[in-house]
Amino acid sequence: MRSMVRILGVARELLPAYAAIVLAGLLTAATGLAVPFIVKAATDEVVAATTGAGGGGVPAVLWLAFLLLLTDLANTLITNFGGYLGDVMAIRLRSILSRNYFEKLLRLPQRYFDSELTGTIISRLQRSITETTGFLNMFANNFLPMLLTVAASLVIIAWYSWWLALLMIAVYPVFTWLTMLTSRRWQRLETAKNAEFDIAGGRFAEVVGQIKVVKSFGAEARELSQFSGRYDSTVALTREQSTYWHRMDVARRGALNVIFFGIYAIIFVATISGSFTLGVMVLLIQLVSLARQPVQSMSYLVDASQRAITGSRDYFKVMDEPTETASIELEPTVIPATRVRPASGVIPAEAGIPTATPVVEFRDAHFGYTEAAQVLAGVSFGVFRGERVAFVGESGVGKTTIASLLLGLYPLTSGSLLVNGREVAAIPLAELRSQVGVVFQDPSLFSGTIRENLAYGRPSATEDEIVTAAKRAHAHVFISALPGGYDAEIGERGVKLSGGQKQRIAVARAMLKDAPILVLDEATSSLDSKAERLVQDGLEELMTDRTTLIIAHRLSTISSVDRIITLREGQIDEIGTPAELARTGGIYAELLALQASSTKAARKLLQRYEILG
Numbered sequence: 001m002r003s004m005v006r007i008l009g010v011a012r013e014l015l016p017a018y019a020a021i022v023l024a025g026l027l028t029a030a031t032g033l034a035v036p037f038i039v040k041a042a043t044d045e046v047v048a049a050t051t052g053a054g055g056g057g058v059p060a061v062l063w064l065a066f067l068l069l070l071t072d073l074a075n076t077l078i079t080n081f082g083g084y085l086g087d088v089m090a091i092r093l094r095s096i097l098s099r100n101y102f103e104k105l106l107r108l109p110q111r112y113f114d115s116e117l118t119g120t121i122i123s124r125l126q127r128s129i130t131e132t133t134g135f136l137n138m139f140a141n142n143f144l145p146m147l148l149t150v151a152a153s154l155v156i157i158a159w160y161s162w163w164l165a166l167l168m169i170a171v172y173p174v175f176t177w178l179t180m181l182t183s184r185r186w187q188r189l190e191t192a193k194n195a196e197f198d199i200a201g202g203r204f205a206e207v208v209g210q211i212k213v214v215k216s217f218g219a220e221a222r223e224l225s226q227f228s229g230r231y232d233s234t235v236a237l238t239r240e241q242s243t244y245w246h247r248m249d250v251a252r253r254g255a256l257n258v259i260f261f262g263i264y265a266i267i268f269v270a271t272i273s274g275s276f277t278l279g280v281m282v283l284l285i286q287l288v289s290l291a292r293q294p295v296q297s298m299s300y301l302v303d304a305s306q307r308a309i310t311g312s313r314d315y316f317k318v319m320d321e322p323t324e325t326a327s328i329e330l331e332p333t334v335i336p337a338t339r340v341r342p343a344s345g346v347i348p349a350e351a352g353i354p355t356a357t358p359v360v361e362f363r364d365a366h367f368g369y370t371e372a373a374q375v376l377a378g379v380s381f382g383v384f385r386g387e388r389v390a391f392v393g394e395s396g397v398g399k400t401t402i403a404s405l406l407l408g409l410y411p412l413t414s415g416s417l418l419v420n421g422r423e424v425a426a427i428p429l430a431e432l433r434s435q436v437g438v439v440f441q442d443p444s445l446f447s448g449t450i451r452e453n454l455a456y457g458r459p460s461a462t463e464d465e466i467v468t469a470a471k472r473a474h475a476h477v478f479i480s481a482l483p484g485g486y487d488a489e490i491g492e493r494g495v496k497l498s499g500g501q502k503q504r505i506a507v508a509r510a511m512l513k514d515a516p517i518l519v520l521d522e523a524t525s526s527l528d529s530k531a532e533r534l535v536q537d538g539l540e541e542l543m544t545d546r547t548t549l550i551i552a553h554r555l556s557t558i559s560s561v562d563r564i565i566t567l568r569e570g571q572i573d574e575i576g577t578p579a580e581l582a583r584t585g586g587i588y589a590e591l592l593a594l595q596a597s598s599t600k601a602a603r604k605l606l607q608r609y610e611i612l613g
Helices: 002-010 012-051 057-107 110-114 118-160 162-209 211-216 220-272 278-296 298-319 399-406 429-434 450-454 463-472 476-481 499-513 529-543 587-596 600-608
Strands: 360-368 374-383 388-393 414-419 436-439 517-521 547-551 563-568 571-576
Touching: 002 057, 012 057, 012 118, 012 278, 057 118, 057 298, 118 162, 118 278, 118 298, 162 211, 162 220, 162 278, 162 298, 211 220, 220 278, 360 399, 374 399, 374 571, 388 399, 388 587, 399 414, 399 517, 399 547, 429 436, 436 499, 436 529, 450 463, 450 499, 463 476, 463 499, 463 529, 499 529, 517 529, 563 587, 571 587
Parallel strands: 388 547, 388 563, 436 517, 517 547
Antiparallel strands: 360 374, 360 414, 563 571
């Protein structure tokens, strides 16, 4: 229940809405409680008239009927107004919780996403927030007025008979005790069921996102079978859960039935013996019915509350995850306009930074994705301003890891990483990442328009800046030929564009960001020769006067860099110019020799180094 209290604490801004709902609940309870008294008065009038004991007769009864109408109308209006407040409060709460969840995800370190399926994260958000806000909405709209009515009913019943009130009060601890016996096992089964739902939801999203792969390998039946298996597990868990729940509910409601038998027996006997008038009997029966109504619906309430508690725990399990160590600003950031390059083509050094200081420097850097598997072991090198440095090594040796560390996606296990002479750990993440532009092998576009994708790193970019970047990336011609031009919708992950078109947009996007450091996971490795030439021309424009780190996949690219860093088993093997390393007999020289060979073994070795030739 503590997690539900935390939910309310998170949405403190909704306290006025809570107060208004409580007031509406009080008024609803008051108008509801007025009805038994009016019916009591009408009953007494009818009895008096039919027994010849006087009374107001027909006019009095009609006035009481009219008063009953007014009370019912007032109850209807107040109930619906409270329902409106509850609905709005629930959707506002959903908005707050969803935004907080999304903001938390944006702050979580990359390690979290490495171990979680995207669909599972989404499924958990939808399920936990839906169950939590749904329960709170139901509680505010329905059960809160009932609770207030119960409290008032017990007070009135106690006025007439303490014995009746004590029996009524006994109902609630008995029901609560029996529910507590049920709760722990129910929540354990609910947690297991939710885990199956989340895994199934995660796989569902993954399959839909890669449906071409699924179809091309004829895996539809296998995926359906695995998906169905998850839901079959939830059916089995639900059978066990529901059997246990309803068996206990029979015990709960049976105990209540016995207690209410005693209550009604006391009322009937007291009326016959003359302790209660007929009107009082009718009043008490109605009050008991009002007090009994929440108990009768309590099974549903407890069921909903259990789901909400489990959902809120899942929600806070994510919210309690540690965030990235360095701070990051999530509010919109104004990014400076594109730098104006001097006629010399050389960008002035940053103020206060000596030109001899490496722009990027690793000092005895150690890193592993797990404690048992180290990827980098004592790596040290510096990349100076304006340099193009290529990283070469077998798959898994740490080339991409170096780029991830530079972006602050992971912290070093030990050692130092400096950018412009400052420790990365001490640089705010927003500032660090604003200094680094990236072009991945996978262009990673978003649904929406071409314009939105181009300006993703600089939403404030002008039309001229967007078009200029597209022209420099050799993308303007094909964009202009599309229906809608820059406003053309490209579909999820840019599915409506070819590979070369997507890569040129990715290059233009990096140009528009105009960061002084560029990380290039060679973007031409999966393209045909024509598309490769166009993208490579754009990359040449992009690399001009920037400090560039290249994860190399083509020897033609490696040969044109300033220096090559070769990696072997998580350590630096050699550092030098292409000409120097071609003569040393190391990894680069070996790759040159392999390229000159046409044997199958040579091609296989090139693949180990992720080199395409």
